[in-house]
Amino acid sequence: MFKIMLIEDDITLFGEIRERLSQWSYEVYGITNFGKVLQEFTEVKPDLVVIDIQLPQFDGFHWCRILRAHSNVPIIFLSSRDHPSDMVMSMQLGADDFIQKPFHFEVLIAKIQATLRRVYNYSTERTELKTWRGAAIEFVKNTVTNNQGAALLTKNEMLILKILVERKDRIVDREEMIKSLWDNEHFVSDNTLTVNVNRLRKKLEPLGLEAFIETKVGQGYMATEEAAE
The missing domain is CATH 3.40.50.2300 (Response regulator)
Known part of the structure; x- marks a missing residue:
């Protein structure tokens, strides 16, 4: 209940x-x-x-x-x-x-x-761990952890990261992200998504990951990956 x-x-x-x-x-x-x-x-x-x-x-x-x-x-x-x-x-x-x-x-x-x-x-449903640039993403706990520390995300911040990481190295359209995040997408301004992505980047900054959520002007966002060392 x-x-x-x-x-x-x-x-x-x-x-x-x-x-x-x-x-x-x-x-x-x-x-x-x-x-x-x-x-x-x-x-x-x-x-x-x-x-x-x-x-x-x-x-x-x-x-x-x-x-x-x-x-x-x-x-x-x-x-x-x-x-x-x-x-x-x-x-x-x-x-x-x-x-x-x-x-x-x-x-x-x-x-x-x-x-x-x-x-x-x-x-x-998402009990498994995902890894991205050496960081462990734990969906149940809404945490991202690497050797520099841990970040606790809100549900929307984790959903944004999930969408981007599952399609890493590919651009995700802004409109698609808005529809995935909010039921009332027709009333949500484009700036609202920007604010939420910037908040996610700020949470990832202590882990050294903020720069890898890239803005693609006029298109959307992309989480970049690199080969493990």
């Missing part, structure tokens, strides 16, 4: 969402103190977070940054604001999806199911 943390200050909406999700056998947890979201998140250890943008004390973007600094848990944003920039910001912060209020509960459930399937089925 998956545990879902719902960070929503509208008590009525929270109750409705919790009831619907419970019908699908999800365990739903709320927040008792909106100033201690990280503490409650750490105690619950949810499998997925659904978070509103407009919250008391700090907004959802703030808490997404905090959660991303501590966890790779999938995050779905909710927003009552009709601003495309909100979706762009959420994706740039590492969120997995975005739903605008008001929404049909069937849409929310479908997106939660799709995200859980993409994240956790991916992890269980």
Whole structure:
């Protein structure tokens, strides 16, 4: 049974969402103190977070940054604001999806199911190690390790690396990558992919691997390989 943390200050909406999700056998947890979201998140250890943008004390973007600094848990944003920039910001912060209020509960459930399937089925199916330029890529733990250290990646960062490494030395089209990463690709700006690739490069920098994720202007990205010494 998956545990879902719902960070929503509208008590009525929270109750409705919790009831619907419970019908699908999800365990739903709320927040008792909106100033201690990280503490409650750490105690619950949810499998997925659904978070509103407009919250008391700090907004959802703030808490997404905090959660991303501590966890790779999938995050779905909710927003009552009709601003495309909100979706762009959420994706740039590492969120997995975005739903605008008001929404049909069937849409929310479908997106939660799709995200859980993409994240956790991916992890269980990819238990083997892959190697790239002398580094070990462990899909279950979302880690890249070599003799210079280890990097912990988010789900999207690992998916980007997976796509590139499985087709190393070949250019992967930007549009193809966006479609593989986000369900709402029509609303995701091209810059969002750039931000995520740059974040991946920064994570790989301590391992000396950042330069081997190459940008092919006007085309896409390529992970380069070299013969083992």
